[in-house]
Amino acid sequence: MKMDVSIIIVSWNSKGPMRDCLKSIYERMGGVSFEVIVIDNASADGSPDMVRHEFPYAKLIENRVNVGFGRANNQGAGMAEGEHLLLMNPDTTLLDADFKKLFDYFKDKKDIGAIVPIVFDDNGNLRYKYLRTVPRIRDMMNYCLFLNMLTFRDATLLNQSEIQVHGYPSGSCFLMKSSVYKSLCGFDENFFLFFEDTDLGVRIGQIGLKTISCPDFRITHSGGSSTAKNIRLRDIAWHRSALYFFMKQYKAKGYLVIKPILMAGVIIEMAYIAVRYHLIAGDGGNHRGRILNNLKVLKWHVSGDKA
DSSP states (O other), rough: EEEEEEEEEEEEEEEEEEHHHHHHHHHHHHSSSEEEEEEEESOOOSHHHHHHOOOOTTTEEESSSOOOHHHHHHHHHHHEEEEEEEEEEEEEEEEEOOOOHHHHHHHHTTTTTEEEEEEEEESOOOOOBBOOOOOOOHHHHHHHHGGGSSOOOOOOOOOOTTTTTSSSTTTTTTEEEHHHHHHSSOOTTTTTTSSSSHHHHHHHHHHOOOOEEEEEEEEEOOTTTGGGGGGGHHHHHHHHHHHHHHHHTTHHHHHHHHHHHHHHHHHHHHHHHHHIIISSOOOOOGHHHHHHHHHHHHHHTTSOOOO
16 A cells, blocks of 8 residues: 655755654654655754654755755655655744644645645744745846835735635645646756746646645744855855746846846845944944845856856
């Protein structure tokens, strides 16, 4: 008989959070058959040893280099034996999940492609208050140029007690049928980090399926435990992935329009930091690193997107 679900966790230097994540899985996955697959992207903090010694039933794959979030998840999916896939970030923990009920959603409603949880922060507050929508060029312009601070946000509030449709599943945690994930070839591995979940959501929609949030599925998400350790890597990865995503959606037009928007956003942020912290608050030294990092991102753009 086929296993109910394979749980895939991709980790990079997330030893502490991943321990909590794995504990929550083994404590709350009662009533279903499951396996845990941990893909370690060349961590240097002892994460693999922790998994090996404290969670011996987990399958551990150790990559010699950081192959990226999407590719590592695809590695896990390639060896998964479950009928369903549950992808989790190492800084997430299960709060409440009726997986038998979630599996029935896939059986009863053939138009569901992915199920995402209701997400809370470490203090028990709702982490994401709006439904996720696939970003358009206008949305990126509003975000990067800080125009969303001046305009009304065109978004639908999340209702914790209802099933609602989202534009894409958050990569931090979502559930899919293994057959659907594999039919889509999983994540596009050209995304090293960021936007791979958005792209997957677009492709889920293209085959006539929906991404939904479900009140029977709740997690906590601390957020950014790995990427916070290397801000330059994080920011350049975000810019690179944004360019690639909009190229996929809009071809050459996407690149030609989004690139100057991204560059302008970096310049505006540097100017804001300089004015607010250097001239007004007088504590610019504390934010000098942020300006230097933005200069590196700008240099990356000017050099032809090479890094």
